[in-house]
Amino acid sequence: MASGNMKDIKRRMKSVQSTMQITKAMELVASSKLRHARERVVKSRPYFNTIYQTMLRIAKDTKPGDSIYTKPHEVKKSLFVVIAGDRGLAGGYNSNVLKLAASEMKDKNPCVVTIGRKTQEYYAKRDVEVIKNYPNVAETMEIQDTHPIINDILSRYESGEIDEVYIIYTEFVSPMVQEARCKKVLPLSFEEETSQEAKSLTEYDPSPQAVFSAVIPEYLNSMLYGAVIESYASEQSSRRMAMESASDNASEMIENLNLSYNRARQAAITQEITEIVAGSGQVGS
Amino acid sequence: MSTFHLKVLTIDRVFFEGDVERVVVRTTEGDIGILPNHIKYLAALGIGGLTIIADGKSRTAAVAGGFVDVSDEQTVILARTCEWADEIDLSRAEKAEERAKARLQQQLSDREQDIASIKLKKAINRISIAKK
Numbered sequence: 001m002a003s004g005n006m007k008d009i010k011r012r013m014k015s016v017q018s019t020m021q022i023t024k025a026m027e028l029v030a031s032s033k034l035r036h037a038r039e040r041v042v043k044s045r046p047y048f049n050t051i052y053q054t055m056l057r058i059a060k061d062t063k064p065g066d067s068i069y070t071k072p073h074e075v076k077k078s079l080f081v082v083i084a085g086d087r088g089l090a091g092g093y094n095s096n097v098l099k100l101a102a103s104e105m106k107d108k109n110p111c112v113v114t115i116g117r118k119t120q121e122y123y124a125k126r127d128v129e130v131i132k133n134y135p136n137v138a139e140t141m142e143i144q145d146t147h148p149i150i151n152d153i154l155s156r157y158e159s160g161e162i163d164e165v166y167i168i169y170t171e172f173v174s175p176m177v178q179e180a181r182c183k184k185v186l187p188l189s190f191e192e193e194t195s196q197e198a199k200s201l202t203e204y205d206p207s208p209q210a211v212f213s214a215v216i217p218e219y220l221n222s223m224l225y226g227a228v229i230e231s232y233a234s235e236q237s238s239r240r241m242a243m244e245s246a247s248d249n250a251s252e253m254i255e256n257l258n259l260s261y262n263r264a265r266q267a268a269i270t271q272e273i274t275e276i277v278a279g280s281g282q283v284g285s
Numbered sequence: 286m287s288t289f290h291l292k293v294l295t296i297d298r299v300f301f302e303g304d305v306e307r308v309v310v311r312t313t314e315g316d317i318g319i320l321p322n323h324i325k326y327l328a329a330l331g332i333g334g335l336t337i338i339a340d341g342k343s344r345t346a347a348v349a350g351g352f353v354d355v356s357d358e359q360t361v362i363l364a365r366t367c368e369w370a371d372e373i374d375l376s377r378a379e380k381a382e383e384r385a386k387a388r389l390q391q392q393l394s395d396r397e398q399d400i401a402s403i404k405l406k407k408a409i410n411r412i413s414i415a416k417k
Contacts, residue, residue, distance in 0.1 A: 043297055143296045203326045204326075205328035218352065
């Protein structure tokens, strides 16, 4: 019986060991991907800050009613661009985004554009209208890749099919902290920041409206690009953390199993000795 | 000679940053030159060249899309794509030109036609700047 127990423990140790090997490998892969992803995020930040400042300035110089992109109007249908990962095993990353999306969609008439395979799978099973799916784009995303997505959204917005647009993504705060966020991108509103300051007396070539409508797609492209690369960095980061804790748990388990294995081995030896001693005692007498 | 601060940014890098004497860039309305103490100015960029003159030397780059923003403190050019003349892969650009031309020969919808002709323009722009 004791030797059977030992075999069982040995088998479990082996299986935990091989699981640990996998989680360890996934952790390493995620951390190397994370390094690239973070670099991308850092490199794009000066561009965002500048484009945002410029948008603020233009918004200040044009009246809110001047363009359909800024005009507030009655909302009948809201579009949500939901960005999540292509793969699982990333801790709470995917479920946090989808949970936030579900709570933002309450009391609205939503439709979605999904980015990432996990979002696609999620909405395929739910009663929400899906306009388009873009799986497997986050890892290799470049700024050109956002143009078709944004153009499609803009043409729907211009034709009145949708009345507002939100992006739901995960912000990469630090390698330890990622937060799911919901950002309203259309119609644009900078009201809080623009109300007090005076106009900047800028010359627009050819006209403020023309420049505005040329800058808006640019702005939205960079917003979407930013959201995707932030999300991707967050995904890698949370996968790395999840895999790290899985590896830690596995090594703890192995330690415990090792202990019980040794105990079982000792018990088996002790029992054998007892049997031998008892046997030889009977033979001697 | 007086100078002003110029920043040229693309989404994946800071393309150029420094004090310059003069900048010439192609907007949707045509080439404009920017000198120090320019009035505040904002325009969208077309497809064309960007020439930066600093320390008496000039460098040229190919730009497509984006906008230029001149304010009191600095001039910022946010470009969709931007590459120095010596970075352009000439054979790639020539191939892109041929592809776009071939595409324009086919029956296309208006939108596809627009895309192809923009691609052609971009390719021609890059070739002409690389050869300068």
